[in-house]
Amino acid sequence: MVNCKDCLKDLSEYLEGCLDDELRRELQAHLNGCHHCKVIFDTTRKTVELYCDGRVFPLPDNVRLRLHSALRRRWEKKRA
Amino acid sequence: MASVNTRGTGKAEAALLAEARAGKYEAFEELVNRYERKIYRLALNLTGNPEDAEDVLQETFLKAFEHLPEFREDSRFYTWIVRIAINEGLMKLRRRRASKEVAAEDATGDDGEVLPREFSDWRPNPEQIYARKELQEILQNAARALPVTFRTVFILRDIEGLSTEATAEALGLSSGAVKARLFRARLRLREELSQVFKRG
Numbered sequence: 101m102v103n104c105k106d107c108l109k110d111l112s113e114y115l116e117g118c119l120d121d122e123l124r125r126e127l128q129a130h131l132n133g134c135h136h137c138k139v140i141f142d143t144t145r146k147t148v149e150l151y152c153d154g155r156v157f158p159l160p161d162n163v164r165l166r167l168h169s170a171l172r173r174r175w176e177k178k179r180a
Numbered sequence: 181m182a183s184v185n186t187r188g189t190g191k192a193e194a195a196l197l198a199e200a201r202a203g204k205y206e207a208f209e210e211l212v213n214r215y216e217r218k219i220y221r222l223a224l225n226l227t228g229n230p231e232d233a234e235d236v237l238q239e240t241f242l243k244a245f246e247h248l249p250e251f252r253e254d255s256r257f258y259t260w261i262v263r264i265a266i267n268e269g270l271m272k273l274r275r276r277r278a279s280k281e282v283a284a285e286d287a288t289g290d291d292g293e294v295l296p297r298e299f300s301d302w303r304p305n306p307e308q309i310y311a312r313k314e315l316q317e318i319l320q321n322a323a324r325a326l327p328v329t330f331r332t333v334f335i336l337r338d339i340e341g342l343s344t345e346a347t348a349e350a351l352g353l354s355s356g357a358v359k360a361r362l363f364r365a366r367l368r369l370r371e372e373l374s375q376v377f378k379r380g
């Protein structure tokens with residue numbers, strides 16, 4: 101039987117899909133019966149998803165333009 | 181984890197690199213176009229501040245340009261510029277700390293047990309509840325609350341999608357340390373965000 105402590109220990113690998121089938125099934129069974137662990141798993145997964153969401157951290161146009169003009173200047177200086 | 185897989189474009193990338201090294205600016209610019217968004221996101225999450233993020237973005241690609249002849253073709257271009265960006269970002273943070281703008285937060289000896297304290301479920305879809313700018317600030321503030329060593333591991337592994345090994349190499353850590361820090365970083369970010377997103 102998996103308890104809450106074991107469950108937490110395997111959280112990272114579970115989220116990455118790196119657990120073997122048997123362990124994953126045991127963990128899944130624990131999650132179905134344990135609200136606390138279920139919340140921790142779901143909200144941790146959501147945490148990672150939010151940070152990976154490209155729409156949340158867009159590159160502003162003016163920042164991009166300044167980058168490209170700085171690079172262009174450096175390149176021209178080097179070529180001169 | 182959710183990062184875009186760029187390996188599929190490896191061949192075209194090698195060609196671009198060769199052209200860039202031969203002095204074709206458009207080829208280098210194409211490489212910049214590919215990765216500038218990801219480097220900016222990394223810099224924002226690492227420094228927690230748009231001005232610093234812009235400096236890190238510029239310095240990263242200027243350095244990449246200067247050091248292009250030293251780039252070893254057997255490593256990935258993206259991993260290489262990520263390393264440059266991390267170094268630039270850490271330098272910024274050190275300078276800020278030296279000027280006392282940032283509290284001493286870099287306690288690395290955080291080896292105690294991680295115990296979740298917040299068990300409330302979240303309101304669904306925070307990305308729909310909050311305006312983009314607001315959400316960006318919430319996430320940045322939570323990232324800033326992490327010790328820098330945890331933050332860098334989280335950024336490289338979970339946001340940029342680098343492997344455990346590539347992250348370990350970039351930061352000079354063992355794979356075990358990367359795994360342990362990633363676990364703690366995720367749980368601590370979750371705790372921080374729970375304060376904002378939990379059901380009332």
Ligand SMILES: [Zn+2]
Binds near residue numbers: 104105107134137138
């Ligand atoms: Zn449990």
